[in-house]
Amino acid sequence: MSAALTVWARDFTAALSDIAERAKVSRSTLHRYFPERQDLVDAVLLDALQTIDTIARAANDGTRSPLDHLIYLLRSFVEVADHVVFLFTDPGRFTGNPHWGDTSDASLRALIAAAQADGALDPDLPTEWVEGIFNAHLYVAATTAQQANVPKHVIADNAIRTFLGGVATGRPAAGEAR
Incomplete structure (x- = not known):
C-alpha cells in the first residue's frame, strides 16, 4: 500500500504494474492481495484517511492553544505529504466512493475562529479566507x-x-502606511 500511495500521490492514472514495480513485487503478487484496482484504491484511501484522522486527534490532545493546534497540524501534515496529496489534489476522483465523505472541514474553521478570538490570527480576515491560506500552505x-x-x-x-x-496580527491593513 505504501508503494501505491507514493505512486498515486504523483500520478493517480499510474498502472498497477507501476505500483508493483515500486513495491518490488510481481504484478501477480499485487493481484493476489488486491484483485482489482479499486480494491487497492479503497485500501490506500482508508489508510490515508486514518493517518490524517490520527494526526487530527493527536493535535486535539497535545496542544494548548488554537494556534499551537494549527501549527501542529501543518507540521504533521508535511510529514505525511503523500497522504495529503493523494487525498486532496483531486478529491473529485473519490466521488461516489463509500469511504469518501465531505472534505469541507468545519472543525478547521472553528479552530481558526478560536485562534482569531485569542488574538493569534487577524480577526479582520474572514475565517474562510484564513482556511484557504492554511490549505494553500499545506x-x-x-x-x-x-x-x-x-x-x-x-x-x-x-x-x-x-x-x-x-x-x-500586527500587520498593517490594506492601504495603511507601513
Whole structure:
C-alpha cells in the first residue's frame, strides 16, 4: 500500500504494474492481495484517511492553544505529504466512493475562529479566507516535500513562517502606511 500511495500521490492514472514495480513485487503478487484496482484504491484511501484522522486527534490532545493546534497540524501534515496529496489534489476522483465523505472541514474553521478570538490570527480576515491560506500552505508544503531534496522539518518551518507572516496580527491593513 505504501508503494501505491507514493505512486498515486504523483500520478493517480499510474498502472498497477507501476505500483508493483515500486513495491518490488510481481504484478501477480499485487493481484493476489488486491484483485482489482479499486480494491487497492479503497485500501490506500482508508489508510490515508486514518493517518490524517490520527494526526487530527493527536493535535486535539497535545496542544494548548488554537494556534499551537494549527501549527501542529501543518507540521504533521508535511510529514505525511503523500497522504495529503493523494487525498486532496483531486478529491473529485473519490466521488461516489463509500469511504469518501465531505472534505469541507468545519472543525478547521472553528479552530481558526478560536485562534482569531485569542488574538493569534487577524480577526479582520474572514475565517474562510484564513482556511484557504492554511490549505494553500499545506498543499505547497506537501508537494514541495514530495519533489524537493529539502528536509521536511525545514519545509514545515517555511510553511509555518509564511502562514503566520501572512495572517498573524500586527500587520498593517490594506492601504495603511507601513
